[in-house]
Amino acid sequence: MILNNDIERILVSEAEIEETVKRISAEIDRDYANSTKKLLLLCILKGSVVFMGDLMKHITIPVEIDFMKVSSYGASTKTSGSVNIILDLLRKDLPDTDILIIEDIIDSGRTLSYLVNYLTLKGAHSVRTCTLLDKPERREVEFTPDYCGFTIPDEFVVGYGLDYAEQYRALPYVGILKPNVYTK
C-alpha cells in the first residue's frame, strides 16, 4: 500500500475499518430488526460520507438515507453548544422514523449533542448516534455514542472522509498528518 507523502503514520488501516464496519452494521441489523418504524441513516456532511457509504452496503434491513450539513461555531469560546445548520432535514415523517445519525468523529461532543436534541424536538420517534471515531479526551460536553468504531487518542486525523483544509478525504485509511503540513 502506498502511503500519502503527507501522512506520518496510519492510525486505523483499511482492513481494520472494514472489519469494524461489518461489526457495527451487524449490531444495527440486530438492534432495529423488530422496530415498527422506518430506519433513517442520517449522514452528516461531508466527513461521514465514506463511512455512511460503506455502512449502508452492509446493513441488510430496509433503510432510507438522508443528509444534513452543519458547522460548529468555534468550539471552546462558545458555551451554548449550538451549531450552525447549513443543510436541514426537511421531512414530515419524523414521528414514524428511527433516526441513526452517522458521524465521522466526535471531538468536543457539541455537534452530536446538539443534533440529538434538535431532531428529538423535531419529533423523531427515536434518535441514536453512530461514529467511526471518538476522541473522548477532547470532550467539552458529555456525550456517549450508541455505536462507535474506534476510540482514538487526541491527534488530528485525516482520511476515510475526514479532511484537513478539504484535502485527504479520499484516503482509504485514517492517518495522522505530518506536522509540517500544518506549518507550510
Ligand code: IMP
Ligand atoms: P465536535 O464533536 O462537535 O467537536 O465536532 C466534531 C467535528 O469536528 C467532526 O465532525 C469533524 O468535522 C471535526 N473534527 C474533529 N476532530 C477532527 C480530526 O481529527 N480530523 C478532522 N476533523 C475533525
Ligand code: MG
Ligand atoms: Mg464532521
